[in-house]
Amino acid sequence: MxxxxxxxxxxxxxxxxxxxxxxxxxxxxxxxxxxxxxxxxxxxxxxxxxxxxxxxxxNYLARSLINRRSDFVGVVAAGMDNPFRAMQIEQITKSLVRRNFRPILLPADQGESADHVMNQLLHYNVSGVLVTSDAPPTALCAEFAAAGVPIVLINKADTIPSVDRVISDNAAAGRLAATTLVEAGARRLAVVAAAAPSYTARCRQQAFVSACYSMQVEARVISVAVNDYDHGVAAAERLEGADGVFCVNDYMACGLIDGLRRKGNGAAEAIRVIGHDDIPQAAWSAYELTTIRQPSDLQAEQAINLLVSRMDEPSTPERVETTPVTLVRRRTA
Amino acid sequence: MxxxxxxxxxxxxxxxxxxxxxxxxxxxxxxxxxxxxxxxxxxxxxxxxxxxxxxxxxNYLARSLINRRSDFVGVVAAGMDNPFRAMQIEQITKSLVRRNFRPILLPADQGESADHVMNQLLHYNVSGVLVTSDAPPTALCAEFAAAGVPIVLINKADTIPSVDRVISDNAAAGRLAATTLVEAGARRLAVVAAAAPSYTARCRQQAFVSACYSMQVEARVISVAVNDYDHGVAAAERLEGADGVFCVNDYMACGLIDGLRRKGNGAAEAIRVIGHDDIPQAAWSAYELTTIRQPSDLQAEQAINLLVSRMDEPSTPERVETTPVTLVRRRTA
DNA sequence: CGTGAAAATGTACACGTGTGCAATATAGAG
DNA sequence: CTCTATATTGCACACGTGTACATTTTCACG
Missing domain, CATH: 1.10.260.40 (lambda repressor-like DNA-binding domains)
Known part of the structure; x- marks a missing residue:
């Protein structure tokens, strides 16, 4: 009154x-x-x-104090210059918001930085953490699990126990790349990947090489420093004799194609190229890159599903969801 | 014990x-x-x-309750398929984390969605809001300002009173595009922009047209539905007679170039193209796009500066920071 | 040793909310 | 109208923290 x-x-x-x-x-x-x-x-x-x-x-913050639930979800990401990462983050944040979570985006490029930001995350009692960073700090992931914070790794190694994961079917991707190149007529194959690759890149590379071995086709490994556009350009100089190349991601494949074109002599047309991720640029008519698609929208959904089911059942054994890959045929293979 | x-x-x-x-x-x-x-x-x-x-x-959430400061900053963004937006968000989140803020990323593609997520934001007493969305809901922005939440618009219109802004020097960009094309020898110019463009796109377009008028050079306006790659491709069909084109962003310019190449007959080489934003793809050797760079890193820093100074001095009059643009000369002009 | 200032500590309240529990109001059955 | 089951309401406590205030300890200085 x-x-x-x-x-x-x-x-x-x-x-x-x-x-x-x-x-x-x-x-x-x-x-x-x-x-x-x-x-x-x-x-x-x-x-x-x-x-x-x-x-x-x-005031949701006050509410969270008594509810023990903040509805915040940490999203740890690195390498947003790669368009696939940008797509991935967009999908993840959209799915989170759609389910009434609030995504806290933490860019983590170097390992030290990831350590720092994830440590900060423990101070906000987040409902969960999604990690797409290349080098998730193992110790910290275990610490989250120990603290009872659900954590889901997307496309990361299984070196960390008791952590849920969503992984793309990288082995199938490697095999698919090999068979597609061979069916297109290539016989002297190569795969371009970083020397210290991410988990996914390593899986793709290994599956590719062993599939080539099964088919009794030559498969060379070309190591670069980072799986990005610039190193793709540089890798084009080291493809002498190859007639089919698998780049472990499209970002690098675009660079590779540009590098081949710069060499001239029809080098670009002589070599079949296949990438991975189906980034928007792969469909651009400057490239029309044949590639292997992984469903980033489905991955986001499944990661969040794992998160919420882990919140309900904290002590269930770890689970791994595998998402399928599909071949997208375009001009380069 | x-x-x-x-x-x-x-x-x-x-x-x-x-x-x-x-x-x-x-x-x-x-x-x-x-x-x-x-x-x-x-x-x-x-x-x-x-x-x-x-x-x-x-527990920072409990701390925020008594401190009246959450250190959360809402980041409202849309159109992350445009690589410039991805860069921008990466810069913003990195700068925020570096200054010990926690970015809450809210994707807001449709206007209705932006309204919803920004409403949610009012429940977490965020320390501030950064908006890069194309259509910031005017009413909500005013509501934030009324609630005492600092809000900074990046590259948005000045229709909203008492809100700080960081804008790129779009007028200079338009003039720079016009003079550059004319100096390169073009005489029949065109500008490609969305029919209902964003504030920045409109500014660039208008400055371009009036600069052409000053130089007594023909300037045609080609309207598309959205400033993206696909509509850039389509716009290539409508350039008959033009020998110099300004695309209001690189994302669309890449599409335009691809569209010109698809037409053949040396159409791509006959037309000088200039874009805006200097996205990574502009430097790719498939395009080597001459473009106008806006400093997304500086913009992020200045936006956060405005945010913190607004937190300290809530009642100072609104401020506008303008960031400079620079020409990046490459092959297409 | 005495004394005053400065530093350190503990008590108690505040921040804004959800909810168990007991008390009360309401309604339906007889 | 009486009795009982149910819906609604208010009180009081809890969530985890920062800090003003009063109190105690420390310490340098005379």
């Missing part, structure tokens, strides 16, 4: 203010904004009216 | 536990982890030791 007392600054309106204005107890206000709580229709209406007039919003 | 009682689950270790184990008051624990607080070296050491043994972490 003490006048409207306008909300001066900084959104100080609290449930107490609403309760007083609506002439009810503060508990009634809380229950109005809590699903499945017992409030009569008329008090609910009074509360909602008062809340609207005052511009009241439930 | 009641034994180590292992931290069973869910990180339940609280400052009370640490205090008991260290044999001090809970306030001493709090002060140990608060900068500029008065604690003796020996108690601090005892506290840190006990905290390490128990695996204690300060």
């Amino acid at each position: 003490g006048g409207p007392e306008k909300p001066v600054r900084g959104h100080k309106v609290t449930s107490f203010d609403v309760a007083r204005r609506a002439g009810v107890s503060r508990a009634a206000v809380s229950r109005t904004f809590t699903p499945n709580a017992s409030v009569s229709p008329e008090t609910r209406e009074k509360v909602i009216k008062a809340a609207k007039e005052l511009g009241y919003r439930v | 009641g034994g180590p009682e292992k931290p069973v689950r869910g990180h339940k270790v609280t400052s009370f536990d640490v205090a008991r184990r260290a044999g001090v008051s809970r306030a001493a624990v709090s002060r140990t982890f608060t900068p500029n607080a008065s604690v003796s070296p020996e108690t601090r050491e005892k506290v840190i030791k006990a905290a390490k043994e128990l695996g204690y972490r300060v």
Whole structure:
């Protein structure tokens, strides 16, 4: 009854203010904004009216304190210059928001940086963590698991126990690349991958090489420093004699094709190229890159599924979801 | 002194536990982890030791409750398929983390979606909001400002009062594009932009057209639906007679070039093209696109500067920071 | 040793919310 | 109308932390 007392600054309106204005107890206000709580229709209406007039919003941080759930999910990512990573992060954040989570995006390029930001994450009692970084700090992942924070690795190695994972079928991808190149007529194959590759790149590379071995086809390994565009360009200089190349990702494959074209002499047309990820640029008519698609939208969904089921059942054994790959035929193979 | 009682689950270790184990008051624990607080070296050491043994972490959410500062910053973004947006978000999140903020990334593609997620944001008392979305909901921006939440728009229109902004020098960009094309010998110019363009695109387009008018050079406007790759490809069919084109962003320019090449007859070589943003693909040797660079790293820094100064001085008049553009000469102009 | 200032510590309250429990209001059956 | 089962409400406590205030300890200085 003490006048409207306008909300001066900084959104100080609290449930107490609403309760007083609506002439009810503060508990009634809380229950109005809590699903499945017992409030009569008329008090609910009074509360909602008062809340609207005052511009009241439930403080979710205070709520999280007593609910033990923050609805924050840490998203640890690196290498956003790779368009596939950008797609991946977009899919993940969209799926999270759609399910009423709040994604905290943590760029983690160097290993030391990842360590730092993930440490920070432990201070906000996040509901879970999704990691797509190349080098997830093993010790920290274990620490999250120990702290009871669900953690899901996307396309990462299985060196970390008791952590759920979503992985693309990298072995199938490697085999598919090999058979596709051979069916296209290539006989002297090569695979381009970083010397210290990520887990996925290593799997693809190994499956590719062993598939070539099975088919009794030559398979050379060309090591680069990083799986990016620039190193793809440089790798084009080291393909003498090859007539079919598998790049472990499209980002590098675009560089490789540009490198081949720069060499001239029809080098680009003489060599069949296949990539991986199906980034938007692969479909650009400057490349029309034949590639292997991994479903980043499905991966995001499954990762979140693992997260929520781990929240419900914290002690179930670790689970691994494998997503299928599909060949996208274009011009280069 | 009641034994180590292992931290069973869910990180339940609280400052009370640490205090008991260290044999001090809970306030001493709090002060140990608060900068500029008065604690003796020996108690601090005892506290840190006990905290390490128990695996204690300060609960920042609880801290934010009393500090009135959450250190969360909402980042509203759309169109992450455009590589420039990906760069921008990477820069923004990196800068935020470097300054000890936590970025909450909210993808907002449709207007309705942006409205929803920004509404959610008001429930977490975020320290600020950065908006790079194309269509920031005016009403909501005002609501943030009214609630005392600092909000900074990056490359957005000035239709919203009392909101800080960082904008690229779009007028200079338009003029620079025009003069560069004319100096390169072009006389029949065109500009490609969306019919309902974003604020930046409109500014660039208008400055381009009026610069052409000043130089007494023909300037045609080619309208497309969206400023993306696919519509760039389509726009290539509508350039009859032009010998110089300004695409309001590189993303679309790449499509335009691919479209010109597909037409054949040396169409691509006959037309000078200039883009905007200097996305990584512009430097790829398939394009070597002459373009106008806007400094996304500087923009991120300045946006955060505006944010923190607005936090300190909530009632200062709105400020606008303009970032410079630079021409990047490559092959296409 | 005495004394005053400065440093350190503990107590108690505050931040904004959800919810168990007991008390009360309501309604339906007889 | 009476009795009972049910829906609604308010009180009080809990979540985990920072800090003003009063109190105690430390310490340099005379």
